[in-house]
Amino acid sequence: MAAVALSIAAGTAPAFAADDDLLVDYPTFSGASQNLDRNGTADILTSSGTTKQRILRLTAGGFKQTGSAWAKPKLDLTRSFESSFKVYLHHGAPGADGIAFLVQAHGPRALGGWGGGLGYRGIKNSVAIEFDTFQNTPDPSSNHLAVVLGGDPDHHSAVGEPQIPLYGKPFMARVAYNAETFALQIFVQSLHAGSTEELALATTVDLADEVGTDAAWVGFTAATGTALSKQDIYSWTVEGSGA
Numbered sequence: 001m002a003a004v005a006l007s008i009a010a011g012t013a014p015a016f017a018a019d020d021d022l023l024v025d026y027p028t029f030s031g032a033s034q035n036l037d038r039n040g041t042a043d044i045l046t047s048s049g050t051t052k053q054r055i056l057r058l059t060a061g062g063f064k065q066t067g068s069a070w071a072k073p074k075l076d077l078t079r080s081f082e083s084s085f086k087v088y089l090h091h092g093a094p095g096a097d098g099i100a101f102l103v104q105a106h107g108p109r110a111l112g113g114w115g116g117g118l119g120y121r122g123i124k125n126s127v128a129i130e131f132d133t134f135q136n137t138p139d140p141s142s143n144h145l146a147v148v149l150g151g152d153p154d155h156h157s158a159v160g161e162p163q164i165p166l167y168g169k170p171f172m173a174r175v176a177y178n179a180e181t182f183a184l185q186i187f188v189q190s191l192h193a194g195s196t197e198e199l200a201l202a203t204t205v206d207l208a209d210e211v212g213t214d215a216a217w218v219g220f221t222a223a224t225g226t227a228l229s230k231q232d233i234y235s236w237t238v239e240g241s242g243a
Helices: 207-211
Strands: 021-026 036-040 043-046 054-060 066-071 081-091 098-104 126-132 144-149 158-160 171-178 183-190 198-204 215-223 229-240
Touching (some): 036 043, 081 098, 126 207, 144 183
Antiparallel strands (some): 021 229, 036 066, 054 229, 081 171, 098 126, 126 144, 144 158
């Protein structure tokens, strides 16, 4: 299936090739269980409310929970890619601790620390993009994005504070990586009518060099601590090259 490159506002578009594919294509998570490795508290279940659909729940609102989920196809980090996903972090107040989108070389069973570890602490061969909803000591606020290298959430490579709330209301996120320039951009968008996409964080990082391999697993981690939340992914796509 040939990919169609998405436009990128306020930045350089990834250089997609004709053989780029939708490596992950989940409008919902119906039928995803055979192609998604899940660890810890991560599970595929039916959402509550009036619009019921199959979702990926990373944490279920319990004490000191951790969850991770990884797509089975590896992603070629020497090629540009985009990933889009709908997120809903909710349940209690304050919510904690948030989720992370990762590329990592440890394997499909990778799962890290709870609380401020966001489920990826200790996954050393990784690059994480945090959507963090709880202010721990190294954090600028309880509503921030961060790029973190080497599985160490105590040290942020880059930080952004979006204008929309990450907790309590669903939002869309989009990660765009240009393998030629190493430009990494993270966009967020409210689901309110008339909302526009916001470039919330932009930095440069050589993903293949940081992860230590040209091919990596891609997916999500999340964690709770003494403050709790249900941390859900409603849809997910990855458009790039398989390895």
